[in-house]
Amino acid sequence: MKPIAAVNDFVIKFANVNGSGSASANELFAKAILRMGVPVSPRNIFPSNIQGMPTWYEARVCESGYAGRRGGVDMMVAMNPQTWDADVAEIEPGGYLFYDSTRPLPASKFRSDVNVIAVPLTAITNAGYTDPRQRQLFKNIIYVGALSVLLDVDADVFEALFAEQYKGKERLLEPNIRALHLGRDYVKNNLTAPLGIRVKRSDQVGEQIFVDGNSAIGLGMVYGGATVAAWYPITPSTSVPEAFQKYCETFRVDPVSGQNNFAIVQAEDELASIGMVVGAGWNGARAFTATSGPGISLMTEFIGLAYFAEIPITIVNVQRGGPSTGMPTRTQQADLIACAYASHGDTKHVLLFPQDPHECFEHAAAALDLADRLQAPIFVMTDLDIGMNQRLCQPFTWDDSRDLDRGKVMTAEELEAGADFGRYKDVDGDGIPWRTLPGTHPSKGSFFTRGTTRDPYARYSERGPDYTYNMERLLRKFKTAADLVPQPVLRNAPKKTSYGVIYFGSTTPAMHEALDVLEADGVHIDALRLCAFPFPDSVKQFIAAHEKVFVVEQNRDAQMRSMLVNELDLNPAQLIRVLHYDGTPITARFITRAIREIVQPAVLPLTPPLPVNQPIKVAA
Amino acid sequence: MTYISKPRLHHPTLTANKVGYTRRDYEGRISTLCAGCGHDSISAAIIQACWELDIEPHRVAKLSGIGCSSKTPDYFLGASHGFNTVHGRMPSALTGANLANRDLLYLGVSGDGDSASIGLGQFANAMRRGVRMAYIVENNGVYGLTKGQFSATADRGSKSKKGVINSDSPIDLVGIALQLGATYVARSFSGDKEQLVPLIKGAMEHGGAAFIDIISPCVTFNNHAGSTKSYDYVREHNEAVNRIDFIASRNEITTMYAPGELVDVQQHDGSMLRLRKLRADYDATDRYSAMSYMQAHQARGEIVTGLLYVDPLATDLHTSLNTSAHALNAMGVAQLCPGSSALEKVNASLR
Numbered sequence: 015m016k017p018i019a020a021v022n023d024f025v026i027k028f029a030n031v032n033g034s035g036s037a038s039a040n041e042l043f044a045k046a047i048l049r050m051g052v053p054v055s056p057r058n059i060f061p062s063n064i065q066g067m068p069t070w071y072e073a074r075v076c077e078s079g080y081a082g083r084r085g086g087v088d089m090m091v092a093m094n095p096q097t098w099d100a101d102v103a104e105i106e107p108g109g110y111l112f113y114d115s116t117r118p119l120p121a122s123k124f125r126s127d128v129n130v131i132a133v134p135l136t137a138i139t140n141a142g143y144t145d146p147r148q149r150q151l152f153k154n155i156i157y158v159g160a161l162s163v164l165l166d167v168d169a170d171v172f173e174a175l176f177a178e179q180y181k182g183k184e185r186l187l188e189p190n191i192r193a194l195h196l197g198r199d200y201v202k203n204n205l206t207a208p209l210g211i212r213v214k215r216s217d218q219v220g221e222q223i224f225v226d227g228n229s230a231i232g233l234g235m236v237y238g239g240a241t242v243a244a245w246y247p248i249t250p251s252t253s254v255p256e257a258f259q260k261y262c263e264t265f266r267v268d269p270v271s272g273q274n275n276f277a278i279v280q281a282e283d284e285l286a287s288i289g290m291v292v293g294a295g296w297n298g299a300r301a302f303t304a305t306s307g308p309g310i311s312l313m314t315e316f317i318g319l320a321y322f323a324e325i326p327i328t329i330v331n332v333q334r335g336g337p338s339t340g341m342p343t344r345t346q347q348a349d350l351i352a353c354a355y356a357s358h359g360d361t362k363h364v365l366l367f368p369q370d371p372h373e374c375f376e377h378a379a380a381a382l383d384l385a386d387r388l389q390a391p392i393f394v395m396t397d398l399d400i401g402m403n404q405r406l407c408q409p410f411t412w413d414d415s416r417d418l419d420r421g422k423v424m425t426a427e428e429l430e431a432g433a434d435f436g437r438y439k440d441v442d443g444d445g446i447p448w449r450t451l452p453g454t455h456p457s458k459g460s461f462f463t464r465g466t467t468r469d470p471y472a473r474y475s476e477r478g479p480d481y482t483y484n485m486e487r488l489l490r491k492f493k494t495a496a497d498l499v500p501q502p503v504l505r506n507a508p509k510k511t512s513y514g515v516i517y518f519g520s521t522t523p524a525m526h527e528a529l530d531v532l533e534a535d536g537v538h539i540d541a542l543r544l545c546a547f548p549f550p551d552s553v554k555q556f557i558a559a560h561e562k563v564f565v566v567e568q569n570r571d572a573q574m575r576s577m578l579v580n581e582l583d584l585n586p587a588q589l590i591r592v593l594h595y596d597g598t599p600i601t602a603r604f605i606t607r608a609i610r611e612i613v614q615p616a617v618l619p620l621t622p623p624l625p626v627n628q629p630i631k632v633a634a
Numbered sequence: 635m636t637y638i639s640k641p642r643l644h645h646p647t648l649t650a651n652k653v654g655y656t657r658r659d660y661e662g663r664i665s666t667l668c669a670g671c672g673h674d675s676i677s678a679a680i681i682q683a684c685w686e687l688d689i690e691p692h693r694v695a696k697l698s699g700i701g702c703s704s705k706t707p708d709y710f711l712g713a714s715h716g717f718n719t720v721h722g723r724m725p726s727a728l729t730g731a732n733l734a735n736r737d738l739l740y741l742g743v744s745g746d747g748d749s750a751s752i753g754l755g756q757f758a759n760a761m762r763r764g765v766r767m768a769y770i771v772e773n774n775g776v777y778g779l780t781k782g783q784f785s786a787t788a789d790r791g792s793k794s795k796k797g798v799i800n801s802d803s804p805i806d807l808v809g810i811a812l813q814l815g816a817t818y819v820a821r822s823f824s825g826d827k828e829q830l831v832p833l834i835k836g837a838m839e840h841g842g843a844a845f846i847d848i849i850s851p852c853v854t855f856n857n858h859a860g861s862t863k864s865y866d867y868v869r870e871h872n873e874a875v876n877r878i879d880f881i882a883s884r885n886e887i888t889t890m891y892a893p894g895e896l897v898d899v900q901q902h903d904g905s906m907l908r909l910r911k912l913r914a915d916y917d918a919t920d921r922y923s924a925m926s927y928m929q930a931h932q933a934r935g936e937i938v939t940g941l942l943y944v945d946p947l948a949t950d951l952h953t954s955l956n957t958s959a960h961a962l963n964a965m966g967v968a969q970l971c972p973g974s975s976a977l978e979k980v981n982a983s984l985r
Contacts, residue, residue, distance in 0.1 A: 048985075223984035233980065239970040241962035242733045244726075265972040273958045275969050277733040279951075281726065282759040289719070289726025289756070290733070296717055297695065298963035299734030315720050409981040412974040417967050451963065452695045452715035452731070453738050460692060462708050464718040474708075 159197025232257025234378025318357025722753025
């Protein structure tokens, strides 16, 4: 058995029990690797449960910076007896198994093709600490210490991290450092280190930041000027309003009065949370809610009202596995159609697709501007993979000359000067009407907002021509939106090719890695990353320029492909589905295999190529 | 009431209030409700109350749900912005609107189907939160627009126009509002303008969540013998516990009353509610005795009306949230956006 040897390129997975305090130890481990200048992308794999169930933390260490999930495990830190057998089975041949050897395990529990690293963690912990709670917490730090020697991570990196973490709480500093060294000393004195897989100082992290998408959205909402947030707890979106609250407490408390320049309400349900956002948007505040699939289902009636009555609102959908309660703690991109066409009647909504936390910040602020500009619901479509995992990404930036785009709001002065105010009248040809805010003028500009049909002056009307005028104008407005939303990002292959690929959102890091792998193999594909719906003309042009275009997405029914066919009047045969929807984040390995099966069928003689345009099944 | 189209030309003797508006300035579009509908009387009472309170019409935001009652905000305060939202969800939309701009007065108009059936949850939670508003339910016990089905406030044993007997217990919105912390709770009758106008005035000026349940007979579907929401039935069973006068400030009190019959309640803004007690044993500032009085008297078939409970020093959701005294919707980039140097510090903390 040849041990895996890899510097700055491996996957380590921690199998833990939730509620045991392992999460912060695991994050400490990931941050230490980043401080060594080596990119790492961790993922929480957790059940819908509070305490006692299995949870995993899978960290991909990758000097090249690929942040997608790789697949496969080179080292398992097996801290959970419940999942031992499955965890051990998952290790790549030649990989490493790190475990607590305090109590002996029978030989049958191990694999002959895996390197076993036995550390008596419980014994070390119990010798060092007497308090049961301390024993539980410091056991986690002790395994991090042991791993740091095995993987050649410097102790001073951890000591610096502890010093930052416990600034002002110095009494916690010493016991943590002590625990770290208990682990380090055991390995130094008893085992051979470092292993074949290891970390070597590099400079690939640079100015990048390490943050989760939900925090980035919360911060983006502060920068974008949101003042009202209403929400209802639902995994995986809950940390969005929590982050907004945290950043508001830092940045939005008036230093003189001590009062809040924000209002956050945890509503009784999603119907109320969207209702509050609609009420606030109607009254001129920038307002948002954050939810996930089941919440969207509940909100659809109000979304239809906001579409038809033209109320600016922002909805963050951190997607999880559906349908119904589905897989609440797993990731998917399966609410595209539910959001794009949410509510009864003819509706279409603007969706944004951030690729990482950096764009979560940007899109959150952009969504608030777009909502005001378009007087419409704007969806920020992220997912659990981006939302709840820390990701290395470009630092946040802000242009201080940027103002809030409040869109077409008629002022008291304009009304006083005799401006013709027709709330639902297209005076500029872009489909976007002017609005007034309640309380603007004593006698001019008031109107009655309703979900029923009305004429351009907001007077109740069931006349066919009034209805169609309004519906056509809404279509015109949607066309205007295509030019205002973040535009697609093109990545051309170095050689001319008849293949294209379309992807979006959290698929991006895996897609970029797959493109590099395919290119190294001589398979050239032009790639277009969608950043928003509606699709601008450039999307149609990209598809027209290629014979076949793969559409890579994380749902069963090829929802983005349906939207492309539907909105751009395309021949469906031109768009090839690449679908990954088992709840785990898509990998470059999966995409590469799926594309190769179409592009290079001859190199896979044992498996017949899938017929073009048939769904490609998810790898087992 | 604007049921019959009247000329917009103002009669020269039509008196203006302190802010320069006549009663006509508080009217809206022509009502499309049935002739004799109780809701039109309530609209007229709202017009009267706002005119008497010297409220500038455009400083009121009027929100409603869906149904006959929810159509009425179009029929009063034409210079105010109105929002006819979705069925049963007026409370949440009003909450959001109120958070966006605390400088306006909020008037929520709903019905018994809207607030007691589909919207019971939102009604209850808005009361809990203490959203500052006057929340009016125009309660007729039936669904009018869909032609006469029972609503959740219909009394057990009452008969529909088609002859069906209601077998479900009624939801008592006043009881729920009292239990959940509303700080101004009243019940009235659309046919008793003398009682209703001061109750609306008190609600509009109240500092927290004010709720008025107004029995408002449906002349088309629920005004027959066997109904407990008909004009005749309500007149026969109306048991007012008090009458109130609303006085904008203490020095305006001119009417003299016999001592012992009166209770003056000063609201947070200095305005005064002068209660003329009709029941010596009723104390409108005691929530728990109000609840037990209501339960006992309703069990006897009485419709207890009047100002049932008031906490004159009530505060609202903005107080709980410690929101700025300035309207959130008027804040600009200087108050809202921390800027690039603060962002650089955030970046540094994430490395």
